[in-house]
Amino acid sequence: MKRIAFILLIMLALTGCKNYRVVDEVQIIQAMGYDVKNGNYIGTAIYPTFKQGPMTKPNILTTSSSTTYDLIPRLSSKSALPIEEGQLRLVLFGEEFAKGGITEVVHSLARNNKIGSRLQLAVAKGDAEELLRITAKKTLSDTLYLSNLVEQNIRAMNLPKMNLHLFLYNYFGKGRDPFLPYFEKKGDFVKLEGIALFKDGRFVGKVNLRDSFLVKVLLNETKNGMYQLRVADYRKKEESRVLLQNLFARSRYEWKKRGERPVLTISIHIQAAVKDYPSWLDMPQKNTLKMVREKMEKDIETSVKNLMEYFKEKEVDPLGIGDFVRSQTRNWNEEEFYREYKEIDIRPHVKVDIIQTGIGE
Amino acid sequence: MNEQGNERFLISPFLVFFIIHCSQVGVGVLSFQRAVMKEAGHDSWMSVIVASCVVHVLIWIVYKIFQSAPNAEDIVSLHAQYLGKWLGNLLSVLLLIYFFLLALTVLRTYIEIIQVWMFSLIGAWQFSLIFLLLTYYTVLGGFRVVVGLCFWGVVIPLWVILPMLFFPLEYAHYRNLLPIFDHSLIDIFRGAKAMTVQYLGFEMLLMYYSFLKHPEQSHKWAQWGNAFTTLIYLIVIFISLVFYNEEQVQHIIWPTLTLAKIPEVPFIERMEYIVLSIYVLVIFPIICLAVWSVSRGAKRIFSIKQRKSVPIILSLLFVVSLFIVQRENIEKLNMLTSKIGFYVVIVYIPVLYIYISIAKRFKKTVQQ
Numbered sequence: 001m002k003r004i005a006f007i008l009l010i011m012l013a014l015t016g017c018k019n020y021r022v023v024d025e026v027q028i029i030q031a032m033g034y035d036v037k038n039g040n041y042i043g044t045a046i047y048p049t050f051k052q053g054p055m056t057k058p059n060i061l062t063t064s065s066s067t068t069y070d071l072i073p074r075l076s077s078k079s080a081l082p083i084e085e086g087q088l089r090l091v092l093f094g095e096e097f098a099k100g101g102i103t104e105v106v107h108s109l110a111r112n113n114k115i116g117s118r119l120q121l122a123v124a125k126g127d128a129e130e131l132l133r134i135t136a137k138k139t140l141s142d143t144l145y146l147s148n149l150v151e152q153n154i155r156a157m158n159l160p161k162m163n164l165h166l167f168l169y170n171y172f173g174k175g176r177d178p179f180l181p182y183f184e185k186k187g188d189f190v191k192l193e194g195i196a197l198f199k200d201g202r203f204v205g206k207v208n209l210r211d212s213f214l215v216k217v218l219l220n221e222t223k224n225g226m227y228q229l230r231v232a233d234y235r236k237k238e239e240s241r242v243l244l245q246n247l248f249a250r251s252r253y254e255w256k257k258r259g260e261r262p263v264l265t266i267s268i269h270i271q272a273a274v275k276d277y278p279s280w281l282d283m284p285q286k287n288t289l290k291m292v293r294e295k296m297e298k299d300i301e302t303s304v305k306n307l308m309e310y311f312k313e314k315e316v317d318p319l320g321i322g323d324f325v326r327s328q329t330r331n332w333n334e335e336e337f338y339r340e341y342k343e344i345d346i347r348p349h350v351k352v353d354i355i356q357t358g359i360g361e
Numbered sequence: 362m363n364e365q366g367n368e369r370f371l372i373s374p375f376l377v378f379f380i381i382h383c384s385q386v387g388v389g390v391l392s393f394q395r396a397v398m399k400e401a402g403h404d405s406w407m408s409v410i411v412a413s414c415v416v417h418v419l420i421w422i423v424y425k426i427f428q429s430a431p432n433a434e435d436i437v438s439l440h441a442q443y444l445g446k447w448l449g450n451l452l453s454v455l456l457l458i459y460f461f462l463l464a465l466t467v468l469r470t471y472i473e474i475i476q477v478w479m480f481s482l483i484g485a486w487q488f489s490l491i492f493l494l495l496t497y498y499t500v501l502g503g504f505r506v507v508v509g510l511c512f513w514g515v516v517i518p519l520w521v522i523l524p525m526l527f528f529p530l531e532y533a534h535y536r537n538l539l540p541i542f543d544h545s546l547i548d549i550f551r552g553a554k555a556m557t558v559q560y561l562g563f564e565m566l567l568m569y570y571s572f573l574k575h576p577e578q579s580h581k582w583a584q585w586g587n588a589f590t591t592l593i594y595l596i597v598i599f600i601s602l603v604f605y606n607e608e609q610v611q612h613i614i615w616p617t618l619t620l621a622k623i624p625e626v627p628f629i630e631r632m633e634y635i636v637l638s639i640y641v642l643v644i645f646p647i648i649c650l651a652v653w654s655v656s657r658g659a660k661r662i663f664s665i666k667q668r669k670s671v672p673i674i675l676s677l678l679f680v681v682s683l684f685i686v687q688r689e690n691i692e693k694l695n696m697l698t699s700k701i702g703f704y705v706v707i708v709y710i711p712v713l714y715i716y717i718s719i720a721k722r723f724k725k726t727v728q729q
């Protein structure tokens with residue numbers, strides 16, 4: 001009798017816990033865009049509506065407000081179903097918005113317990129809304145298009161690892177600055193154009209997709225990435241290109257501070273496969289291979305140098321060089337380091353090993 | 362004394378391993394990184410080790426106290442013997458109030474986490490009612506049932522929660538650990554002070570000492586229990602150090618739960634919900650053990666039957682937890698409990714030991 005009373009009591013208490021959300025009775029936002037126009041913020045949400053069977057149709061909601069905080073509540077006032085942000089995969093910022101600073105939005109995302117750490121953030125050239133509209137159109141018709149595109153490029157191509165967690169890591173951490181993927185509208189498509197660089201939460205510059213391969217290698221992500229190099233033929237006086245696929249790369253930093261100018265030596269070792277090469281380059285012959293290799297090494301060295309000059313000029317540190325120096329020096333001081341950031345003498349040393357040329361010759 | 366002879370109430374020495382470990386690792390492991398890393402930065406792991414060494418010594422002292430006073434059954438009779446009836450009982454009551462606070466803190470903090478992470482609309486009373494009814498059921502089952510719960514409260518979470526903490530190593534920055542010894546010794550000891558409160562809970566040994574079958578043999582198990590706790594804390598702090606950086610951690614309230622956001626499997630996208638649900642098994646034995654300690658103490662001091670005291674204690678817990686609603690107050694409660702606990706173990710236990718050994722020597726000379 002006592003036991004039954006006990007169970008009944010518990011059941012009574014459980015009736016309070018009716019905190020459920022049924023999948024087809026909520027509107028699951030999968031991508032969200034932020035823009036600013038004439039001082040007004042515009043929020044764009046893209047969500048799938050489930051029609052018959054597995055077919056989904058992307059839909060778009062937009063709203064504008066004078067603050068970023070109430071964009072999602074305002075979206076609710078246009079939606080028949082409650083809006084759920086738990087499945088949010090990508091947040092896209094318009095270029096204007098990103099220049100004004102994305103800190104507020106990112107902080108609120110970081111505080112929101114429903115949002116996963118693997119959420120992708122990105123910057124769009126022009127309007128975020130326009131790009132999201134393209135992905136919702138008939139040709140693409142995919143609510144997850146942009147987030148899948150980013151993830152695919154991280155896994156297999158030139159994009160270094162990034163997501164909400166890494167953005168916050170780079171944003172809060174001393175001696176490093178965050179970066180995000182950068183999208184551009186190309187006709188009826190959206191194209192990944194490279195990396196957008198941030199300084200204190202503001203968009204300040206960008207790196208193209210070719211150089212983002214270098215960023216990836218310099219961040220010590222060992223695998224994947226494609227890099228195209230120029231090789232000139234002395235005899236024919238013509239310029240052609242070689243396409244390199246990174247199989248395994250490693251970069252090592254060395255910090256020396258003797259005399260006035262601090263020196264940062266970067267040794268990069270790339271083990272690569274050659275994907276495409278011009279016909280005059282007879283690959284299997286040893287001396288041409290050596291020639292190509294040396295060419296590549298020199299080319300990458302100058303590219304790294306140029307890239308670093310660009311970072312210095314923009315005063316950003318996406319590679320976390322400050323953090324590296326911190327791990328080498330006691331009582332490292334952030335301000336002191338960045339005061340002489342521009343003075344650092346960067347010496348890249350590149351070594352390329354060609355370990356595959358494919359199955360044909 | 363009547364129970365000491367009765368074998369069926371006693372527990373095997375090795376189970377002390379589980380009781381010690383289980384009572385130490387509670388809600389603190391979800392959030393301790395922040396406080397420690399604020400003081401010792403990336404050298405925090407040293408603070409964890411220093412604090413652990415201190416606790417090893419303290420456990421040794423607790424065993425020494427009971428060995429030097431073989432007539433004492435537990436802390437209550439020890440107090441009565443050495444400090445007289447009034448002062449002794451007063452101290453015992455204060456200790457029981459501390460154990461009550463311990464139960465309250467763990468309960469309220471866990472409910473807060475549930476509210477923030479899972480059900481923002483759930484009222485605290487709904488959850489604590491169910492929880493405390495279960496506690497009632499368990500505590501009245503006797504000490505052996507509580508110990509059984511401690512056993513499962515260690516074994517199950519170990520297999521479910523611990524492996525999930527390794528997934529974030531995908532984003533590890535091992536360079537964060539360098540340079541070693543970048544902080545002064547003072548910083549490291551400050552971190553160790555913040556860390557010591559995470560080892561609290563072992564002092565309930567003062568209450569259940571008489572329930573151990575061969576107390577001398579259980580000493581090594583108690584030490585192993587503490588060593589295991591250290592291992593868990595070290596694993597968590599290492600993973601947090603390479604996954605976050607010092608500044609980032611200061612913006613996260615429960616870094617360990619945020620770590621659990623990283624693993625992703627096709628059928629369930631967010632692991633922190635699983636971790637939180639399983640975490641009931643970590644929290645529940647602590648509350649049971651604390652409530653049991655209070656009721657046991659009440660029985661020893663005022664000779665109130667546990668069947669009568671447990672409902673009173675639980676309803677007090679229920680009512681008090683209703684009044685602590687704001688996050689600020691929960692934080693204050695945590696601070697208060699850890700402060701009291703810190704002084705109980707760091708000051709009170711060693712002083713008691715010194716007092717007892719002096720008193721004994723004094724008695725001996727008087728007798729001669």
